[in-house]
Every structure is written in C-alpha cells, then in structure tokens.
Amino acid sequence: MDTMSTDYYEILGVPRDATPEQIKKAYRRKAMKLHPDVATEPDAGEQFKKVAEAYEVLGDAKKRDLYDRGGDPLGGGMGGGFNGGFGAGGFDFTNLVDAMFGQQAARGPRSRVRRGQDALVRLDLELAEAAFGTTKPLRVDTAVLCPRCNGSGAQEGSKPVKCSTCHGQGEVTHVQRSFIGDIRTTSPCPTCHGYGTVIPDPCLECAGDGRIRSNRTINVKIPPGVSSGNRIHLAAHGEVGPGGGPAGDLYVELDVLPHEIFRRDGDNLEMVLRIPMTAAALGTEVEIATLEADLESADAEDTTATVVIPAGTQSGTRVALDGKGVPRLRSHGRGQLGVTLLVQTPTRLDTEQRRLLRELAELREETTIEGAVQKHSQGFFGRLRDAFAGQ
Missing domain, CATH: 2.60.260.20 (Urease metallochaperone UreE, N-terminal domain)
Structure with missing residues (x-):
C-alpha cells in the first residue's frame, strides 16, 4: 500500500482534526465489523488490514504528525505490510484488543514491590470506654516484613537475576500465521510471571514473597463519644505488600456492647x-x-x-x-x-x-x-x- 496516496482519515471515517479518542472509537467500530471472525464480505480481510494500518499511523502521535506533514509514517516498509508496532507482514493482536475493548496492556516488567492491602478488624468496647474514650490493645494477624531477607525475597548473599526466557522484558510475544499476516500476541512471561527477574535462591522464611504472617499487638486510641459502626483509620498498619512493599491501612470497626443498666x-x-x-x-x-x-x-x-x-x-x-x-x-x-x-x-x-x-x-x-x-x-x-x- 502506498502510504503517500492513502487517506487514513477517510479509511477510518474521521475528520483530519479528530481527537485521539475519536480515532480509537472509529477504529474499534470498524475493526469489530471487519474482523475475520465476524465479517462475511469476501474482501473483509483486506479492508481489515487497511483499517489496522490507518490506526497504526493515526493512533500514534509521532507517526500522525509525520503523515500530516507529507512524510512516510511507516518508514518505507514492505509494500502491503505493516511496520512499527504491527511488524512486517502482520499486526500486533495485543494492540487490536486494547483498541477494541479500551484496555491497556502492560508493557515491560512489573515491579516485585507493591503496596499491601488494607485490613479490617473489629473491636468490642464497653459502653463507658466508648463514651469517655480509651486506649485498647488489639491483636491483629497481618502480613509483615520478612525479618530474614528484609523484603528482598532472596537468601542472604543472593539477589534476583534477569529472566532467561524473556530476557528481562517481563513478557513474551507469540506469533501465529494467518491469511492476513502474522498475528502477534503479548502475554506475561510464564517463567518470571511478568517481573523480568527470577529469584534463584528464595528466602527460606518467606519463600521469596518478602513478607510473612504474624500476630502482633497494637494500641488503638478510641476518642470519646464513638458508637457501634464507627471506624478508626490507622494508616500503614495493614498488610505489608509483596516484595516488602509499603503497608496498606488498617480499619478498626467498633462494636459497643450492651450495658446492664444504661x-x-x-x-x-x-x-x-x-x-x-x-x-x-x-x-x-x-x-x-x-x-x-x-x-x-x-x-x-x-x-x-x-x-x-x-x-x-x-x-x-x-x-x-x-x-x-x-x-x-x-x-x-x-x-x-x-x-x-x-x-x-x-x-x-x-x-x-x-x-x-x-x-x-x-x-x-x-x-x-x-x-x-x-x-x-x-x-x-x-x-x-x-x-x-x-x-
């Protein structure tokens, strides 16, 4: 396809001043209509390829700018093929899914260190404690930082190494040939689970997670005048995150017990x-x-x-x-x-x-x-x- 004589705006049915969101919606609508799994027209495959190429150009700000200025946004690639994100002779199915369903696929390795979840516990109070306030000890069972590896997940003297399957990218690409070209799909690496690294010698205490379960006691300050259903918010007292990540928050829900007189x-x-x-x-x-x-x-x-x-x-x-x-x-x-x-x-x-x-x-x-x-x-x-x- 000669990109210099192709009107990508006309292919997608959008004006030349269309916003990125309008371009994505137009592509999503046409791609779903022309997809080989649903289309019945004999030339649907060829139209689908044109629509995909148009979105590759107009959906990328740099390529669109080059195209609007009369340049070749596909860099003089193979005739009738797709270059850049779609690759020679095919297209990236992950990009298609993102555009059709409004999803954004993960790119690159993800961090092992993540914020922990919030936790909710309940605390019983006597009526006088709720009325006048108090400080009560509370036993909680949450994930805490592993004391042996300090959150790294690795044995002492070792550290995570680059994954040999994805070479540190955290994702792998699978290519499948079809009548419209090579279809590429990207998914998290099955070896490192998307981290880009593996831990050859996991910590024996936490099995590489960087945290362990533990019972601990914290003192909760109860203000005067609370009632059943009120919650006390304790920042960073919840679950420690994977990889020794920051702790979530702890919410203490209060339940005031009945009094024998009042x-x-x-x-x-x-x-x-x-x-x-x-x-x-x-x-x-x-x-x-x-x-x-x-x-x-x-x-x-x-x-x-x-x-x-x-x-x-x-x-x-x-x-x-x-x-x-x-x-x-x-x-x-x-x-x-x-x-x-x-x-x-x-x-x-x-x-x-x-x-x-x-x-x-x-x-x-x-x-x-x-x-x-x-x-x-x-x-x-x-x-x-x-x-x-x-x-």
Missing part, C-alpha cells in the same frame, strides 16, 4: 429507676450511680448523681439530668441522663400495713372508685415500653 440513645443515656409507692407519693431524693462509676480513674464526685423525685410522681415519669450523658463525638458538651421512674405497688402487706392503707383510702374517699379512661401521649407509653424492656 441504654444509649444518641448522646443520651437512659435508665430505669424503681421507687416505692410511698416515695412517689411523698417525694424524695435518690442517689444513683452514673456511667463514670465504671471507670477506675473517675473522680468519686462524678460517679454518683442525685435524682429529685417530686411528691405525687406518676409511674413513667422521666427525669432528665443534663450533662450526665455521652460526650459528643468531635464536639463539646454531653447529652442527658434520662431516668424513667417506675412506681412499685406492694404485693405483700402485713396486718398493720393493710389497716393503715385502708385508713388512708377512707380519708381520701378512695374505698370505692370508678374507672376513668385518660388520654395518653405516645411518649408516655414509649417510655413505659422501654422501661419494662429493660427489666
């Missing part, structure tokens, strides 16, 4: 306090333990709080203690400690107690009562439901 609701803590019927009627003050009581290092004055119960308190009443809840994550202040009061009616009375209660009922004219239906709010029954669920 239930967490966002930044608030909720608890249930049972009080006698007489205390509810007369009013009183009750000292309760706060969540700080679970901390060994807490000040004594912070471990208790006083709940003021007004006279005539009804069952289901919620008393809020501000600033006694959970510290807000990455912010200031704390939520409330909500105390839901459950009034307990005595189930066993002795003779004297029964007489006194009967006298009280007579004084209050409550010996005979009529049932009364009272409208209620959703919040009242919601608190009762939560309170009984915590029993």
